[in-house]
Amino acid sequence: MALLDEDRLFPTDPRSRDLARALYDGVRDLPILSPHGHTDPRWFAEDQPFPDPAQLFVTPDHYVFRMLCSQGVALSDLGVPRVDGGPTETDGRTIWRLFARHYSLLRGTPSRLWLDHSFQHVFGIDRRLSEATADWYYDHIADCLARPDFRPRALFERFNIEAIATTEAATDDLRWHRMIADSGWRGRVITAYRPDGVIDPEMAGFADNVALLGQQTGFDTTTWTGYLDAHRARRAFFIAHGATSSDHGHPTARTEDLPQAEAAALFAKALRGQCTPDEADAFRGHMLTEMARMSLEDGLVMQIHPGSRRNHSDDVLAMFGRDKGFDIPGRTDYVAALRPLLNAVGMDPRLTVILFTLDETAYARELAPLAGVWPCLRLGPAWWFHDSPEGMRRFREMTTETAGFYNTVGFNDDTRAFCSIPARHDVARRVDCSYLATLVATGRLAEDEAPEVARDLTHGLAKRAYKL
Helix, strand or coil: CCCCCCCCCCCCCHHHHHHHHHHHHHHCCCCEEECCCCCCHHHHHHCCCCCCHHHHHCCCCHHHHHHHHHCCCCHHHHCCCCCCCCCCCCCHHHHHHHHHHCHHHHCCCHHHHHHHHHHHHHCCCCCCCCCCCHHHHHHHHHHHHCCHHHCHHHHHHHCCEEEEECCEECCCCCHHHHHHHHHCCCCCEECCEECHHHCCCCCCCHHHHHHHHHHHHCCCCCCHHHHHHHHHHHHHHHHHCCCCEEEECCCCCCCCCCCHHHHHHHHHHHHCCCCCHHHHHHHHHHHHHHHHHHHHHHCCEEEECCCEECCCCHHHHHHHCCCCCCCEECCCCCHHHHHHHHHHHCCCCCCCEEECCCCCCHHHHHHHHHHCCCCCEEECCCCHHHCCHHHHHHHHHHHHHHHCCCCECCCCCCCCCCCHHHHHHHHHHHHHHHHHHHHHHCCCCCCCCHHHHHHHHHHHHHHHHCCC
16 A cells, blocks of 8 residues: 555645646656755765665654654664764664654654655555564665665666755865765765854854864955955855855844944954854844855855754753754844845845745745845745645745745755655645646636746746756
8 A cells, every 4th residue: 555645735626636736747757956955965975875774764854853852752762973972872773663663753744744755655665654564664675775776876866856955064175075076977966155154153163163264265264354255265165066055044134234344343253252142143144245245256146044043952952962953943034134235235136045934924024025026035945844735835825926936946855864855845846736726726827827837836946046
């Protein structure tokens, strides 16, 4: 018995369902563009087998382990490594059995859709995961992973990925991207410039990171001008390794356009570790405007995704480090926050700024009106906690009436879980086709226009926005 309903996520009324199915049939096999994500470039560089099912599906996926954590399962029992090197479970089968015993916790969630899609379409499984089937699952997936056609590059090609962007810190040496380029493999794996570690004065190791930036580029990063020149040099280095975008994950969307002398003084305070929280936020905000100006010079598309209140658990941060499921959405202002950057460079046709949000209340009130008038702005897709059928639907309903389709950038999966990439894109294609079918059925979109829009939402908008 198949794990998935073939008509999942389509409308329930017969006419709309038929329209959605026809639209989906026209886009289901289009290549995947994944321009914003966090897969490990080392996978594609070394092309080694994935170690075991637990390390493929459980240990790296915060969508999965945060749900189990919410029901009392210890992260260490799921194999999540500790920052102090302390003991965690390392036996893949033990981790998998624990995961299977709690699989019912994912009922009704997008994670369940993604996992079942991976099990059925990647590994050919037709029985449900449970405590009773855990060992069979583990053995079957482990046997598959030992085969050459389940290595990272083979799966990349099987998933029909046209291009995928990983995301590296500004100080990363990009060794894995060099190895991929030198290997002769034709898969397109590019990087994206993530400078948070050398822009955020509140991030641990900020001054050391800035010093390393100077060592890598030969510029004196104790000076304001040397610091900016070092950014330009590292951006050029990333562009040489395929980057078409920069990526900025700030706590707020605040931007500033400070006089250069004031910015230099703020930078000096940041290096000394003397910024107040407001000064740190002002410095991050000014650096967003500086990054936008650099984009006018080098062409990198700028992505801003604010609003995550990161590392909500002090104990988890101390024991397991960052990005361990305890990042929580918060209210985010965009209209006032973005005004300094937009008034400085927002009318320049060379600039593209893609905005994300974790605050859905901003869709119709702020983001869609902003993107619906400022030439540089595009709306990124429903993201992170809202990367779900309902979240994608809400995004379309609340933004299309003001921003239209063509001020959005299609879908990106933003994932570390490699096998979920085709599953996530399949969900997005089904949801978008269902939304278009509803527009056709209610007389708001001509039936002959809908297939073109579906292709743009699936492939064309991302290709153009991210310069792929």
